[in-house]
Amino acid sequence: MAQTPSIPKGTRDFLPAETARRNYIFDTIREVFHRYGFQQVETPAMENLSTLLGKYGDEGDKLLFRILNSGDFLAGVPGDQLATRDSAAVVRSVADKGLRYDLTVPFARFIVQHRNDLVFPFRRYQIQPVWRADRPQKGRYREFYQCDCDMIGSDSLLNEAELVGIIDEVFRRLGLRTVVKINNRKVLAGIAEVIGQPQRITDITVAIDKMEKIGLEKVREELAEKGIPVEALARLEPLLMLSGDTGSKLLQLREILADSPAGMKGIAELETLFGYLEGFGLQTATELDLTLARGLHYYTGAIFEVKSLDEQIGSICGGGRYDDLAGIFGMPGVSGVGVSFGAERIYDVLTRLDLFPPHTGETTQLFFVNFGPREEAYILPVLARARQSGLRAEIYPDHDKMKKQLNYAHRKGIPWVALAGESEMAEGKVTLKNMVTGDQTLVTPEELIKIVGGAGINSEL
RNA sequence: GUGGAUGUAGCUCAGUAGGUUAGAGCGUCGGAUUGUGGUUCCGAAGGUCGUCGGUUCGAGCCCGAUCUUCCACCCCA
The missing domain is CATH 3.30.930.10 (Bira Bifunctional Protein; Domain 2)
Known part of the structure; x- marks a missing residue:
């Protein structure tokens, strides 16, 4: 490391x-x-030093971050300033921002x-x-x-x-x-x-x-x-x-x-x-x-x-x-x-004082488990429709183990997970899992969008 | 800018009077469980001990410098 x-x-x-x-x-x-x-x-972010200097008092001037000039910034510095190690004078010559x-x-x-x-x-x-x-x-x-x-x-x-x-x-x-x-x-x-x-x-x-x-x-x-x-x-x-x-x-x-x-x-x-x-x-x-x-x-x-x-x-x-x-x-x-x-x-x-509201972050609402290439082809249009109807949705990018994918959704705090493998595909449906209660039901893509969209408004997840 | 404290695994910390291969918990990864997360069990990986230099037969431990973080002052949001 x-x-x-x-x-x-x-x-x-x-x-x-x-x-x-x-x-x-x-x-x-x-x-x-x-x-x-x-x-x-x-x-x-940067201003000319002539704009900033002298506006905040001596103390403020000391606290200004200065930006070194580009190129051969020492070329124009008088030799005596360098020889006497006069930092204050040198800095005026080598930084103008x-x-x-x-x-x-x-x-x-x-x-x-x-x-x-x-x-x-x-x-x-x-x-x-x-x-x-x-x-x-x-x-x-x-x-x-x-x-x-x-x-x-x-x-x-x-x-x-x-x-x-x-x-x-x-x-x-x-x-x-x-x-x-x-x-x-x-x-x-x-x-x-x-x-x-x-x-x-x-x-x-x-x-x-x-x-x-x-x-x-x-x-x-x-x-x-x-x-x-x-x-x-x-x-x-x-x-x-x-x-x-x-x-x-x-x-x-x-x-x-x-x-x-x-x-x-x-x-x-x-x-x-x-x-x-x-x-x-x-x-x-x-x-x-x-x-x-x-x-x-x-x-x-x-x-x-x-x-x-x-x-x-x-x-x-x-x-x-x-x-x-x-x-x-x-x-x-x-x-x-x-x-x-x-x-x-x-x-x-x-x-x-613990005064932040409970959910200031906007996490994904609906997560699609990835079962492989054939299932991806089946689920992608559903994912697109979910997004078109305003849901924050994502699909796991790799065909990893279910455990790993669900753990990802869990750790991200995603409330709904959609699963579609062979059996769901055969029926033209998806399994929708509620990550809070653990309940899951077999629904059509339309129902899925309706449930997640409707519940998303007032669910306290 | 001045004075003081601090620094060990990704995180929180142990590390006895300087003495062989530096530990724990949490986290991570793998397995128990080849389509089901938060619990449990088993296993593994992971550290030039902030960095550089010095003292010593030997330094995580002592000394110096430097950097980081924190505290006080100055000043400030």
Whole structure:
């Protein structure tokens, strides 16, 4: 036996049962997207690095998979870069393409490139894999699928509300109990402003994003390490500790952020959004979470994150408003907002909570045992008629032992087996065996199709 | 990118203080049953012990490197 082959770190194969379950998730999400009027697009796995670099922060740039240029890729590299083993410089010279890191940035590029062919405000969805050169962990892979929906070309907050509606419906259909956390980057900017540290918004948001995980003490330590003055910290803390329902938090914020125009704008946006949501009749809980920051730099308004209430696995869906992503690619003034569903994590949560429906896979309904050449000739037309009438049917390809053929049908979970040997052929009939009860009857081909077709609709096999 | 754990048959794992031909269960294949599956019984195949190198008379076991998987951090879906 040769060395067992393997696949790259952080990637996975999917067996038929897993694929069926994944498709159940994708199909559910897709249906909801359609219901809200979104249209599907696809973009290539690889993008030019100039498209990807600088959009996700330094950390994100490090996690980009780069694709080595074709041909003699070292020919144009300056000798001193090679001599000094300057990896960072060399990689810029030998790779100008990379695998996409998410679906949002390539979509911004797509919008700019195809603006003349699209109807704005444009609602698109996209279900494709993305790649990150991260170190794999539980619920974290190097290749994983994202299911994105975005509205672009409108800054109405009704779009934000619709996204929350989509989130609500997707997780309701999947049977998952979740909470949607909502915040606004302008409010975060206002907070940074009010405590006298407007330039430090990134450090501040990254740190307070960890509130829930590491607690106030550690957040305070981290911010102090980053050089935020003690007085600023003292003014920040009461903000993070705001309590009460969303309405009272907003009231308190209005007073605290009164001197920050950006902050007040953010509060107004949040008030409008939560106002819309009241009319949506959501089942999912929504809450204002001032510690929600999200790492991606391009967000400018609302930000969302969805957590499972029953499993700790990080966020299973996230997104936000980005006012100027298209601007980076030369199309300013086009605002967008979107969310991304993390299919892999949703899969893991559904698995652990045992929430998949019992039969997500479509197996064969009717199996024909192969008795040899003469019987094949007799059965093939019956098989064709079964398929024409909509049955999922197959014939065993070889004249193997009955035991082996029935075991194949059994292991594949096929509910009906048809046998036709000499005696059946003599009568122009087939023996139909029910693999659950073990019963078998002699029927005509017409009866066979009727029985399997009729039973297939409501049989719980 | 940093720190820690792990790696023995297709799968889950044993393997005693380094000592001849490395074991089990499950699965696979064959037979009992030449037209009847999930049970049972019998039998067989299957491993350069992740990889490379080192220590030793001798390494699955000790040491180093590397890769995989997992955990924590960073970050994130």
